[in-house]
Amino acid sequence: DPIKIGLLEDISGDLAVLGKPKLNGSLLAVEEINKAGGIMGRQIELIHLDPQGDNARYQEFARRLTSKDKVDVLIGGITSASREAIRPIMNRTTIPYIYTNQYEGGVCDAGMISNGAVPEQQFSTMIPYMMEKFGKKVYVIAADYNFGQISAEWNRMIVKEQGGTVVGEEFIPLGVSQFAQTIQNIQKAKPDWILTINVGAAQDSFFEQAAAAKLNLPMGSSIKIMLGFEHKRFAPPALNRMQAVANWFEEIDTPEAEEFKKRWHAKFPNETYINDMGYNAYNAIYQYKMLVEGAKSTKLADLRKVIATGKACINAPEGEICIDPKSQHTSHRMRLIAVDEKHAVKVVKDYGVIQPYWLAKIGCDLTKKNDKKQYTPSDLPK
Amino acid sequence: MLYQFADVFAFLILSAAGLAIVFGMMGVINMAHGEFIMCGAYVTVGLVHAGFPLPLAQLCGTLAAGVIGVIVEMAIVRKFYTRPLDSLLATWGLSLVVTQGMLILVGSSVAGIGTPPGSFAVGDYTFSVYRLVLFAGALAALGFVYLIFMRTKFGVHARATMQNAKMARALGVPVGRVYALSFGIGAGLAGLCGALYAPTMTLIPTMGATFIVESFVTVVVGGSNVLLGTAPAGILLAAVRTSLNAWHGQIIGQIGMLIAVILIIRILPEGISGFLTRKQR
Amino acid sequence: MLRLVNGAQTVGNGWPFWSSFIAVLAGALVYPMFADSYDVGNFAYFLIWVFMAMGLCLMWGYCGMLSFGQTFFFGVAGYSYGVLAIVLGGGTMTVLALVLAVLLAGLSALVLGYFMIWGRVGGVFFGIVTLSATLVLAFFLGQTAGPEWAIGEARLNGFNGMKGMDPLNIPWFEDETLYFEGASLYYLAIALIVVVYLGLRILLNSRFGNVIVAIREDPQRAELLGYDVRKYQLITFVVGSSLAGLSGVLYTSWGQFITPGSIGLPAAAMPIVWVAFSGRGDITATLVGSFLILFAFQTITVYSQQAALVLMGGMLLATVMIAPQGFVIGIARAIGRLFRGRGTGNATSSHRGS
Amino acid sequence: MAELLQTTAISKTFGGLAAVSGVDLSVTEGEIHCLIGPNGAGKSTLFKLIIGTYPPTAGHIKFRGDTVTEERPYQRVKRGMSIKMQTPSVFKELPVRQNLHIALQHHVTKAELAREEERLLTLLDLAADAGKPAGELSHGQQQWLEIGMALALKPKLMLMDEPTAGMSPEETFRTGELIQQLNGLGMTILVVEHDMAFVRQIAQRVTVLHFGKVFARGSIKEILADERVAEIYLGKTHEHL
Amino acid sequence: MSTSDPVLAVSGLWANYGATPILQGVDIEIGKGEIVGLIGRNGVGKTTTMRCLIGLLRATAGSIRVLGQDLTGQPADAFARLGIGYIPQGREVFPRMTVAENLTVGELIGGPKGKKQPDLVYQYFPRLAERRYQLAGTMSGGEQQQLAIGRALIGNPALMLLDEPSEGIQPSIVQMICEALKSIRNELGTTILFVEQNLDTILAISERCYVMEKGRITAEIPPGGVTSEAVRGHLSI
Numbered sequence A: 001d002p003i004k005i006g007l008l009e010d011i012s013g014d015l016a017v018l019g020k021p022k023l024n025g026s027l028l029a030v031e032e033i034n035k036a037g038g039i040m041g042r043q044i045e046l047i048h049l050d051p052q053g054d055n056a057r058y059q060e061f062a063r064r065l066t067s068k069d070k071v072d073v074l075i076g077g078i079t080s081a082s083r084e085a086i087r088p089i090m091n092r093t094t095i096p097y098i099y100t101n102q103y104e105g106g107v108c109d110a111g112m113i114s115n116g117a118v119p120e121q122q123f124s125t126m127i128p129y130m131m132e133k134f135g136k137k138v139y140v141i142a143a144d145y146n147f148g149q150i151s152a153e154w155n156r157m158i159v160k161e162q163g164g165t166v167v168g169e170e171f172i173p174l175g176v177s178q179f180a181q182t183i184q185n186i187q188k189a190k191p192d193w194i195l196t197i198n199v200g201a202a203q204d205s206f207f208e209q210a211a212a213a214k215l216n217l218p219m220g221s222s223i224k225i226m227l228g229f230e231h232k233r234f235a236p237p238a239l240n241r242m243q244a245v246a247n248w249f250e251e252i253d254t255p256e257a258e259e260f261k262k263r264w265h266a267k268f269p270n271e272t273y274i275n276d277m278g279y280n281a282y283n284a285i286y287q288y289k290m291l292v293e294g295a296k297s298t299k300l301a302d303l304r305k306v307i308a309t310g311k312a313c314i315n316a317p318e319g320e321i322c323i324d325p326k327s328q329h330t331s332h333r334m335r336l337i338a339v340d341e342k343h344a345v346k347v348v349k350d351y352g353v354i355q356p357y358w359l360a361k362i363g364c365d366l367t368k369k370n371d372k373k374q375y376t377p378s379d380l381p382k
Numbered sequence B: 001m002l003y004q005f006a007d008v009f010a011f012l013i014l015s016a017a018g019l020a021i022v023f024g025m026m027g028v029i030n031m032a033h034g035e036f037i038m039c040g041a042y043v044t045v046g047l048v049h050a051g052f053p054l055p056l057a058q059l060c061g062t063l064a065a066g067v068i069g070v071i072v073e074m075a076i077v078r079k080f081y082t083r084p085l086d087s088l089l090a091t092w093g094l095s096l097v098v099t100q101g102m103l104i105l106v107g108s109s110v111a112g113i114g115t116p117p118g119s120f121a122v123g124d125y126t127f128s129v130y131r132l133v134l135f136a137g138a139l140a141a142l143g144f145v146y147l148i149f150m151r152t153k154f155g156v157h158a159r160a161t162m163q164n165a166k167m168a169r170a171l172g173v174p175v176g177r178v179y180a181l182s183f184g185i186g187a188g189l190a191g192l193c194g195a196l197y198a199p200t201m202t203l204i205p206t207m208g209a210t211f212i213v214e215s216f217v218t219v220v221v222g223g224s225n226v227l228l229g230t231a232p233a234g235i236l237l238a239a240v241r242t243s244l245n246a247w248h249g250q251i252i253g254q255i256g257m258l259i260a261v262i263l264i265i266r267i268l269p270e271g272i273s274g275f276l277t278r279k280q281r
Numbered sequence C: 001m002l003r004l005v006n007g008a009q010t011v012g013n014g015w016p017f018w019s020s021f022i023a024v025l026a027g028a029l030v031y032p033m034f035a036d037s038y039d040v041g042n043f044a045y046f047l048i049w050v051f052m053a054m055g056l057c058l059m060w061g062y063c064g065m066l067s068f069g070q071t072f073f074f075g076v077a078g079y080s081y082g083v084l085a086i087v088l089g090g091g092t093m094t095v096l097a098l099v100l101a102v103l104l105a106g107l108s109a110l111v112l113g114y115f116m117i118w119g120r121v122g123g124v125f126f127g128i129v130t131l132s133a134t135l136v137l138a139f140f141l142g143q144t145a146g147p148e149w150a151i152g153e154a155r156l157n158g159f160n161g162m163k164g165m166d167p168l169n170i171p172w173f174e175d176e177t178l179y180f181e182g183a184s185l186y187y188l189a190i191a192l193i194v195v196v197y198l199g200l201r202i203l204l205n206s207r208f209g210n211v212i213v214a215i216r217e218d219p220q221r222a223e224l225l226g227y228d229v230r231k232y233q234l235i236t237f238v239v240g241s242s243l244a245g246l247s248g249v250l251y252t253s254w255g256q257f258i259t260p261g262s263i264g265l266p267a268a269a270m271p272i273v274w275v276a277f278s279g280r281g282d283i284t285a286t287l288v289g290s291f292l293i294l295f296a297f298q299t300i301t302v303y304s305q306q307a308a309l310v311l312m313g314g315m316l317l318a319t320v321m322i323a324p325q326g327f328v329i330g331i332a333r334a335i336g337r338l339f340r341g342r343g344t345g346n347a348t349s350s351h352r353g354s
Numbered sequence D: 001m002a003e004l005l006q007t008t009a010i011s012k013t014f015g016g017l018a019a020v021s022g023v024d025l026s027v028t029e030g031e032i033h034c035l036i037g038p039n040g041a042g043k044s045t046l047f048k049l050i051i052g053t054y055p056p057t058a059g060h061i062k063f064r065g066d067t068v069t070e071e072r073p074y075q076r077v078k079r080g081m082s083i084k085m086q087t088p089s090v091f092k093e094l095p096v097r098q099n100l101h102i103a104l105q106h107h108v109t110k111a112e113l114a115r116e117e118e119r120l121l122t123l124l125d126l127a128a129d130a131g132k133p134a135g136e137l138s139h140g141q142q143q144w145l146e147i148g149m150a151l152a153l154k155p156k157l158m159l160m161d162e163p164t165a166g167m168s169p170e171e172t173f174r175t176g177e178l179i180q181q182l183n184g185l186g187m188t189i190l191v192v193e194h195d196m197a198f199v200r201q202i203a204q205r206v207t208v209l210h211f212g213k214v215f216a217r218g219s220i221k222e223i224l225a226d227e228r229v230a231e232i233y234l235g236k237t238h239e240h241l
Numbered sequence E: 001m002s003t004s005d006p007v008l009a010v011s012g013l014w015a016n017y018g019a020t021p022i023l024q025g026v027d028i029e030i031g032k033g034e035i036v037g038l039i040g041r042n043g044v045g046k047t048t049t050m051r052c053l054i055g056l057l058r059a060t061a062g063s064i065r066v067l068g069q070d071l072t073g074q075p076a077d078a079f080a081r082l083g084i085g086y087i088p089q090g091r092e093v094f095p096r097m098t099v100a101e102n103l104t105v106g107e108l109i110g111g112p113k114g115k116k117q118p119d120l121v122y123q124y125f126p127r128l129a130e131r132r133y134q135l136a137g138t139m140s141g142g143e144q145q146q147l148a149i150g151r152a153l154i155g156n157p158a159l160m161l162l163d164e165p166s167e168g169i170q171p172s173i174v175q176m177i178c179e180a181l182k183s184i185r186n187e188l189g190t191t192i193l194f195v196e197q198n199l200d201t202i203l204a205i206s207e208r209c210y211v212m213e214k215g216r217i218t219a220e221i222p223p224g225g226v227t228s229e230a231v232r233g234h235l236s237i
């Protein structure tokens, strides 16, 4: 009998832009693995449902996949809210859940494995670079929800450590598309660079409007380029002077990456860009395969024994990535990329492999205790 | 500040102008309003990619939305004049079909075309000239609606039809054509909004949704006489939003605008035009 | 009893209707014995939403107030339940949390309703005011991500939603606790539905029902017949909104989770769609219709991937064009015509018989 | 006899237009009082002031000795007023019977409801159409229905704005008889009418309104003989009536 | 009085709302320049007949010929453009438009080539000239009735259909309207069919009458026979 993988990705609604590549990444990995003989000889059956960006649907479908389809593992979710919708349901089962996005970090939950990048891998690298290169004054525009707010918190903490100042912080409600006021505020605050962690298609209009108003400031981000491929969607030079730190972006040109890109484009010739979410989704299934084969079982408890060895690693297109036993987050090879006025992307700095160390540092140790909680710099374990 | 105000005003008016006709005058609760905006934007961007100059592409976008509006009116909306509440359901269904259909057919996002260059500086601030074009567009749309509906025979016939279609027909008004044309004009104005904003925004099939609350709110606050009410409603809401945006950021601006809507309606239960006509008499 | 639940305001009077009602109820009661436990839980989940739809049907279909604010009260009660369940310490206190949360929803409806109705806000203005209030609540809750937004132990947690409340539960035999989940939630929902449905029928077929229908038709005329229109409207609004609150509590308990996404725009439009689609003119149609449409939408979403929204949209469009009174009443009429039956689906002929 | 209704210097202006200005009208308990006057004289506006759908610009209204100027329409109805509006306003989508039911349920006991309904339906000649939505009645039938709803309240003071509009001469006459019969049972009636034959049939006192002001008062004979009234209102052919 | 080519010829007209038949074979024939009344008790179908004659209600059987053209089954605007002016029961002016704008709509009657006569309307109804820019919805009943007639008259119709024109109008204006209608007929040769309940009005202008009962024309009062007794006789029972 096959191994059943439940997948929850939005391919309708506002977030379809992101969900589609995630589905594609999963499909590609499943196809490759099945061709190569499956997991321990068992074929993978991928059951994908489309929650349409609706948290209630995430819950319905998480229940459906776990109790009706009886999947062996659940993968997916885009926004933090969808992840938080899924977690309580998964916590009442013994089925592992893999979250495949880069996110604001801090979830300390034994039932969840995260394979996207987290702030210590992105902000702790990018922000000091930006401050050194462009100056100590930063202005933040962030989407007004948990991701944006917690990311802004990280920024505040790191900027302070480095002796800089946050000259302005603006939280934008999701769905807002008009930024004239914001642009004026930025000009008034005179920052050296802007941290752009605005989210969603509507808020992306910021780049176009800022360019039209000749704002022309350096920008840094943890989600632009590798995730939303804004440099492909907007006419140059809207994204000029954007920098980001990423474990994956399509312009990466190592031989493994080239190989992976070739396979992807062969299967999905019409997709504009392979973003890091699609890439993570692809890796997630290989990581799962590695865990199951290591444990010779699909049970969460057994998989966690493999993680606990500290050797739960695979060779991903970016290089070797491993799951950290204490936080169950994944280490990544991080690179800093920069966009020029023609929207060409080049690697400016290679940070090597960075561990997801923050959770362990603040006291999350899943090998000892299952917190099931999400922590932030201002909300640490007691 | 003035620039910010003009900017918000343009956004409110352009997104509301088409709805003012379709909802305010014709009584159709058009949930697909955003999709007409999207249509105008997509056609514009598509044509620019195909090598058209931007203004021409915008004109085509507007017209395309108008023509589609006429078709939609004849195929669907026509049935719902006598039961406006059901038009909500029908157009909502239509909107779902269109947005998701676009997603499947065209893909999740389309490459942008870039805002026409040009900026000017005032003191420390630089502004995009194109935003002024938007403001001019908003004024033009208001003027156009006013002229068409107040100063032409077609306008008189259209208003007669909307107040009492049967009687208008009995007096010789070709009601079907008048309805189709009015809806077309409304859809075209929505298309204009999309066409004008296309260069400044990310194009996705659900982009219409970002306009819909603002447009309904503006039209309703304007009151039943949209020709009278929409502009002052735009001014009032833009003023509230701009000052709150400047004071404490966009969230407060947005929440504040909605609270202002609640308060305005509470104080003027017939909307701004109701208040103005009462004053007049 | 039958005299109270029957009357001019509700379709479906007389023995053919009531015997099928009993049959459906009996079917529903034995269903869990034959069905997959997932399906039972899933049905329970659909039933949770039906209260909100019935509340809207009361306000909109019977009293002519199109409230866009059902999710406002859904949210108020949902969040209140969450906060209370956590602050009061969970366990059996969840029942108290339920009661208090619904009361809070009712209270907020009283305030908002008083504000609107006494301000002579009517028609589309009513819709826009309720919508604005709803969006304000959603935006507000969306930006409560920081740890400072907490009531006792209960963190609102912004856009990501509030978590960690116990599901509804009562003490059960021998120190056990009965959590309302799966089958027990299903039975709880059925019981509540029966109570609410019959209660609403009694209300609608009473003096009160006659008056609110009159208000829908012509509030001024109703006032000139000596009815304090505003009072009736307010009561209707409070009852209808409290039902949304009940849905909110049950939903929060079901998923132990609630987010501002359940309040904001697409969510706020859903009850209107359910009610309009089922036929807003009748409470039975709304009950049956909302359940079916929830079921249909989920099924479509599960089986048709990207085409789901297209199909749903097409389905809505087709229904309003073919069956203007809503599909339930449309189908009931068609069946009625087929059988030429006297009892079902004919409000006027069996009007106050017996 | 006691004054049932009394308006003192009651006025209503719409913008610049003084629709009713400074009208003192008193209606004595038990009388049939007719209010006539040219189109646009302010008769309907005066009715709306009395029943409370418009707040007055100035002046006040007393009903059965109490000042009701500030009260809302339903409160005045509860005190015993009832109105039939000029343009029929019935609950269009509700069946005829239910229209009556809603008016009756106020004060009629459950047991009597059905009987009362039947009685009114027969009186209004609507028994055959009892199940029809009221909006599907002909214009004249809607007038009847509205009269029926107003009557169902068993008011002390009945305000009737053009009750016979759209009725045939025969029915107009019957309506007159009905009004007299109700009057005989103690109901005070204030009627606006343009049908002089009808006014002659029922009126005990007549007030003429013109440009929002009281133009003349008196018995029907006096009014019909008044040349000023003929000039502004009656025209010439009425002498033969 | 009757001519070889009638302005309006209706034969065997049936019509219903939903399933219940209201008109059950109505025959009417009116020659040019006639003023004809249609009388009957409440609810017998007079308004329904008028609605058929302007095309607002589609007949299920029978034919309607106007000025020699068969209009059966055509929409109302076609009737109007051919030159039929309709004054409905309850006036139905456009409430949120000014008097002048209401009249503008009426100019469509008789088609684009037909003669328009705004001055004549203002001459017959000077009150409308005074209130040219008032919103029609705020005018009194009698004023609205004048507007409704003016609105139909402005397009110089060949046939005017009036449904209870005297309802709610002060006596002197009823007389005035009667006179106006007569002189319109005399000066312009307009044919007039009207429904009426008011005895004085019927007597004042109708030259002959059709009597309607339960959806049928059951009697006809011939020219010269329109007397108080005859009308009363037909309307009782």
Ligand SMILES: Nc1ncnc2c1ncn2[C@@H]1O[C@H](COP(=O)(O)OP(=O)(O)OP(=O)(O)O)[C@@H](O)[C@H]1O
Pocket (backbone or CB within 6 Å): B281, D014, D017, D019, D037, D038, D039, D040, D041, D042, D043, D044, D045, D046, D086, E138, E139, E140, E141, E142, E143, E168, E170
């Ligand atoms: N809501 C309103 N706004 C503005 N003017 C109004 C309003 N209601 C009435 N009027 C004006 O007030 C005057 C009096 O109107 P009213 O309806 O009281 O007349 P009436 O005496 O009842 O006439 P009729 O016999 O024609 O019914 C009219 O000139 C009318 O145009």
Ligand SMILES: Nc1ncnc2c1ncn2[C@@H]1O[C@H](COP(=O)(O)OP(=O)(O)OP(=O)(O)O)[C@@H](O)[C@H]1O
Pocket (backbone or CB within 6 Å): D129, D135, D136, D137, D138, D139, D140, D141, D166, E017, E018, E022, E040, E041, E042, E043, E044, E045, E046, E047, E048, E049, E089
């Ligand atoms: N819209 C409608 N739907 C259904 N039935 C209707 C409708 N309008 C009128 N009827 C019915 O048709 C019949 C004839 O109505 P019509 O309006 O033609 O009468 P009428 O002769 O003009 O009466 P009145 O003198 O009262 O105006 C009545 O029995 C009425 O109930």
Ligand SMILES: [Mg+2]
Pocket (backbone or CB within 6 Å): D043, D044, D045, D086, D161, E140, E141
């Ligand atoms: Mg009047």
Ligand SMILES: [Mg+2]
Pocket (backbone or CB within 6 Å): D138, D139, D140, E046, E047, E048, E089
């Ligand atoms: Mg009639």
